[in-house]
Amino acid sequence: xxxxTVHYPPGGIASAxxxxxxxxxxxxxxxxxxxxxxxxxxxxxxIQNALGTHTRGAPGFLTRYGGTIGIFAAMGATFALTESVVxxxxxKDDPLNGVAGGCAAGFLAGIRSxxxxxxxxxxxxxxxxxxVFDYSGQSIAGHNAGLSPEEKRxxxxxxxxxxxxxxxxxxx
Numbered sequence: 001x002x003x004x005t006v007h008y009p010p011g012g013i014a015s016a017x018x019x020x021x022x023x024x025x026x027x028x029x030x031x032x033x034x035x036x037x038x039x040x041x042x043x044x045x046x047i048q049n050a051l052g053t054h055t056r057g058a059p060g061f062l063t064r065y066g067g068t069i070g071i072f073a074a075m076g077a078t079f080a081l082t083e084s085v086v087x088x089x090x091x092k093d094d095p096l097n098g099v100a101g102g103c104a105a106g107f108l109a110g111i112r113s114x115x116x117x118x119x120x121x122x123x124x125x126x127x128x129x130x131x132v133f134d135y136s137g138q139s140i141a142g143h144n145a146g147l148s149p150e151e152k153r154x155x156x157x158x159x160x161x162x163x164x165x166x167x168x169x170x171x172x
């Protein structure tokens with residue numbers, strides 16, 4: 001192949017107004033999200049260690065609760081890898097990619113409990129949660145995220161309604 005070879009998605013050139021799909025680097029994304037999830041897992045493990053009663057002291061966040069760090073990292077990496085592989089295969093960026101990633105991560109969490117029904121239920125719950133989040137625009141703030149504080153205040157407080165025009169005023 002030459003350097004000027006252009007690859008189009010299956011089905012031909014994208015129609016006007018549709019942005020062609022840009023493939024995601026799966027392993028890089030999985031490593032990044034896995035590391036971020038491991039940091040969150042370390043925080044959760046530290047909280048568990050602080051609230052737990054044992055004789056291991058400060059190193060207990062690794063020795064006693066280190067599995068929490070591992071499962072968080074594994075779930076994060078599994079989610080990211082599955083989401084990007086599904087997106088690359090489908091060549092679409094839509095909420096179904098997040099549903100697949102959430103389902104894979106939830107299944108992994110359920111398998112940790114050594115129960116297949118728990119794994120299937122976790123797959124459904126986490127997949128649905130991520131799918132709804134992606135479908136709603138990937139924002140917890142909702143539709144008011146781009147509004148100024150003054151506009152938010154005006155929408156929050158009830159506005160006094162104007163009385164309907166009387167028939168005497170409309171006849172003139």
